[in-house]
Amino acid sequence: MSKDKGVDSNRRAIIIGGAAAVAGIAAGIVIGGNAFPRTITQVQPEVTTVKQVETVTQTAPPTTSQVSVGFVRQKVANYSQLQVGTPVTANYMGYTVYIVRTGVPSVGGVGPNGDVVGFSAYCAHMGYILEYDPNTRCLLCPQHFSQYDATAGGMQVVGHPNQFLPQLILEYDESTGDIYAVGFNRLVYGTYNTAAQAPSPSTGEN
Numbered sequence: 001m002s003k004d005k006g007v008d009s010n011r012r013a014i015i016i017g018g019a020a021a022v023a024g025i026a027a028g029i030v031i032g033g034n035a036f037p038r039t040i041t042q043v044q045p046e047v048t049t050v051k052q053v054e055t056v057t058q059t060a061p062p063t064t065s066q067v068s069v070g071f072v073r074q075k076v077a078n079y080s081q082l083q084v085g086t087p088v089t090a091n092y093m094g095y096t097v098y099i100v101r102t103g104v105p106s107v108g109g110v111g112p113n114g115d116v117v118g119f120s121a122y123c124a125h126m127g128y129i130l131e132y133d134p135n136t137r138c139l140l141c142p143q144h145f146s147q148y149d150a151t152a153g154g155m156q157v158v159g160h161p162n163q164f165l166p167q168l169i170l171e172y173d174e175s176t177g178d179i180y181a182v183g184f185n186r187l188v189y190g191t192y193n194t195a196a197q198a199p200s201p202s203t204g205e206n
């Protein structure tokens with residue numbers, strides 16, 4: 001063992017060796033870092049876009065001819081028995097109906113003056129039986145006080161319903177004065193197919 005300027009040669013070798021080891025570790029870290037670069041590649045998941053196609057089915061309101069399918073032609077009154085302002089109650093295919101002379105030409109009216117009209121007796125709101133008021137020429141509902149104008153095709157003028165009162169399609173036989181119903185122009189309250197759901201077979205006028 002030699003001493004150089006007071007430094008032990010063995011101790012110097014240890015120091016040099018330690019320094020080399022530290023340098024080697026540092027180099028290894030650098031090399032290792034380059035060998036396995038920390039580049040993160042993110043794989044985007046494949047996204048499949050599903051377009052939802054909306055199918056809108058629009059149903060056209062029924063026409064008079066469609067509504068009339070399945071109805072029968074039935075006598076419901078004779079002109080001679082009708083007095084202005086006094087309705088006749090009849091039964092058309094099991095439905096209670098009113099036949100009335102309004103006294104003025106009316107929408108859908110038949111007869112010599114075009115003032116004979118017929119309507120379902122059931123309120124379009126909740127089906128209560130209506131009454132006819134000759135003063136206003138309206139069919140009135142005693143339940144919730146709705147009113148339908150008999151001269152205007154059953155147009156609702158007061159109250160809850162958001163639709164006209166179903167009107168009878170009438171025919172008039174000039175030779176006999178007979179008045180026939182051949183169908184309703186709208187669905188009677190409580191039915192989705194008025195003809196098919198007729199409560200009972202035709203029983204004729206009351």
Ligand code: FES
Pocket residue numbers: 123124125126127128141142143144145146159160161
């Ligand atoms: S049942 Fe006629 S207005 Fe309600």
